[in-house]
Amino acid sequence: MGIRFILMVNKQGQTRLAQYYEYLTLEERRALEGEIVRKCLARNEQQCSFVEHRNYKIVYRRYASLFFLVGVDNEENELAILEFIHLLVETMDRHFGNVCELDIMFHLEKAHFMLEEMVMNGCVVETSKSNILAPIQLMDKAS
């Protein structure tokens, strides 16, 4: 399994989105998120985007006030994950129009849907923005 979890965390360290691809109990999740957020938020812009934590490698990128953190296993291509994060942001940007933290807070379900289109079982399965957004637009139309 390539991607183990995806987190979006704001500057204050509050989790805005959490998606896990392996089952962890709530306590494990809380501990993991706390440790990772502490580790990553302390780093500066000049440092690289990869942090080793436990048996994960965290690939992260900061967009404005929001950190995108992706936990992967050691086999995964780190640069591809960075591209994946960027693709995710671009996709959300296209859907919400200049996406910001509030968009994700209030449309968490949609953000999850985009992720579900892009990642399945920890594999990146879709990389075309219009393919990712098509079912969401379909749903919007239906409801």
Add this chain to the structure above:
Amino acid sequence: MAGSSLMETFFQRTLEDLIKGLRLQLIGESASISKAMDEIRREIKSTDPHTKSTALQKLSYLSSLYFYDMSWASFHVVEVMSSTRFAHKRIAYHAASHSFDESTPVLVLITNQLRKDLTSTNELEVSLALECLSRIATVDLASDLTPEVFTLLSSSKVFVRKKAIGVVLRVFEKYPDSVRVCFKRLVENLEGSDSQILSVTVGVFCELASKDPRSYLPLAPEFYRILVDSRNNWVLIKVLKIFAKLAALEPRLAKKVVEPICDHMKRTGAKSLMFECIRTVVTSLADYESAVKLAVTKIRELLIDDDPNLKYLALQALSIVAPNHLWAVVENKEVVIKSLSDGDPSIKLESLRLVMMMVSESNVAEISRVLLNYALKSDPEFCNEILGSILSTCCRNVYEIIIDFDWYVSLLGEMSRIPHCQKGDEIEKQLIDIGMRVNDVKLELVRVARDLLIDPALLGNPFLHRILSAAAWVSGEYVEFSRNPFELVEALLQPRTNLLPPLIRAVYLQSAFKVLVFCLHSYLLQSGIVASTTCPDNLAPNVLEVLSDKDHPEGTDLAPHDASAHSKQEEGFNPRVLNQSSEDLPIEYGEEASAGHGQAATVDSLERNNFNYESIMNMLNLIELAVAPLLGSLDVEVQERAGNMLSFIELVRKKMLDSLAQKEDSLDRDRTEVSEIIEMMNDAFSNELGPVSVTAQLRVPVPDGLLLKQNLEDLETICPDVQPPSLNSFSFGSLHSEERDGDSLPILPKKEESQSSNESTSLLSEHRKRHGLYYLPSEKNEIGSNDYPPANDLKSESNMNYDAEDLVKLTDLSLVPKTKPNHAKTRPVVVKLDEGDQWPLAAKLQPKEASLSGAVRDVLLGSDTKSLSQSKPSDESSNRRKGKEKLNVDSPSESKEKLDDVEQRDGENPSSRKTKHHKHGKERRHRSTGNVVDKGDENVQKGMQNSSHRHGKHKARQKTDVAMNVVPQTQVIPDFLL
């Protein structure tokens, strides 16, 4: 009820309201969440589906972002899942995939719901169900729903099909038997032309192959086609990952893929793809010199890039190259070593790993020295990383790379003094281990241990306690190598030892006991000499004192001469003195002397001159004074050892005094008694300890009736207050009040205070002035000033100016591979056990994975799986010998029979047929192709295929007709692998 639900619907807060409320935080976050939880608990019981689903939505929001438990609502999730409205359904599915796990009891209830949604005409519903299944599928769900997934695998809707492919991964993992059903369709998707489908399928195979690559070798031609044709970087990266696994198994495949991979590496503009190419080359194609060279050039480009990400990855790639191509690291060592002082911890860590890889027996000393200087300057975390990696590198394979153990042992001593050092456990282990394994190093080991023990400042640092315990043990066990046993006893009993945890204190006491016994024994031997030369007994001390005074300044040319004379004398006279008491002692002593012969023997005899009546009495007094208060210790270990020691002293002292008083007649008899006692004790301690195999315990049979795996949990309920003794528990309070009996003694720190060690050391020096009797006169020369140096004082400031450049220069010299390192010293003998120095590797396949790969092989290879590995080598050779013209020689009748077998087993699965050909050489291939098209046709096809293949193109894709598809494939494989 209806009324209230109506009210709820009207006045229910939506998720948006909840989030707004949380943001406003009028009543504080936790208060507003618990209020919301109360509402949710009420609303979720509602009969109105809208109210219910909104409540569930809020609940899963709070659960996923604020970690609130929602397992209590799992039944409600199932209820909402069965709603007919899509909006409700998706809330429930999301909640389920977030909160369900294997043990959720309601999982059995959703099988039918999932089946219904999987077969729904609404593709969004199908996708929801698939999505959910990919997260929560259990063994039961996977086996029950395999038929539905199988159907969807060939769905005409790409949107559904790609999700079905994604779900297969989880289904296979949970229920390996599903492979037999679904695998063929999965492979078909690999051969399809749709790019979306292809990228999902490749992703799935990448995951499958990472667990068990061997089973997917037969699919190599497909992957090769993708590698050559695809222009999608995501897909290429996945394919490269697959080849990295496969190429390691099949050298012919490696040869084939090297070229396209290098092409990609040269051509691509995407760094991610380039890096994946590099990684593939350095992990799996390390034998191809030109490819590795290209990769290393690319690595160098990344290494000097400003982007820290690329630098990090380049370092990582280098560490993969290092084992096979150290030159790549040496070429870039400048950058690597400079990265040690990079601002980024991740980069520092990578470069540390690389530096450790450069370590060899010829440069370990230099590199460790420079790293230690880095450790002094860096933050605690990285400092301990450095120490940890030095320790683990040096002890690898029973200290394989260490030649000069004296150096290494003093390095360990130095490490202990580094302020941030937290590697006490490891250093403790190695100090003791080296002592047991390497005989020649004991002298230096004892010296290092003495330096550690004698420094009172170190006792204040709890991280060092384990090291001190090792030092104490070493100096007690190998006391015969000690220069000055008196000083040792003093160090072991110094007042600040009350800062140690009781268990370590017990080690100190035991070591002091060993030293005492050793001193008494040596004294007896010496006075034996005196007695034999018929000197009056009371003169002996004086004579000895004179001697010892003469010998004391080390390095006078008289000393060695004297010493050797004495040692000869001793050995000569021993038997005569001791034959009354015990026969084996002279042998014992002879062994001892020869064990530490050379240097050690000289030192031994030098020091033995100090054993005179007065110094022994002083020592007895000192021990009595220091140990007596410990009789009241709360810790049993300490108390008991103190008791033993004191009664022993009492016994010995009485006899010694007696013998002094009565001198002549009874002298021999009393002596004998005393010496018997002492000798017995000495014998008890003089057995050499050796290393113990880690598997030794396994060889001890478990006695009958002993339950090793009994659950002892209920013990806790019986005696909940009993705490197991722990090394880290400090209980000074009562201890120290009992130790000092009411004297005007300085108040020692009650808690561990590493910071305030200055204060306590000054108190200690005061104490020292007042109670001179704690310290023997000779000690004053040793520690000149009254002030102890603060803990971990960095004495060698001048050595600290090492810089990155220095290491670069240094490694310049030392990294040049030498055929024979020119060491002055030869490596001492290191005791190695034949077996069991390492833990046996538990190389067991997970049963599930095994069954999964078994299933995959069954599908791909038919029932010939077993012969796969055995038949391969012979195949290879025979193929090479026979060449291609062998193709048409086989008799068609025979082949036909076998083919029928194949057909029966595999149906029309093309890939399975492929496998056989590839594994069983030309005969089989010929047979099956002969069946599909006639022979003439085959030759034509083959020719076409070969020519087209040379251009890197492949016709299989354009062909839709099944029969036609089979032909090129069957021919491609051998072409591919030969």
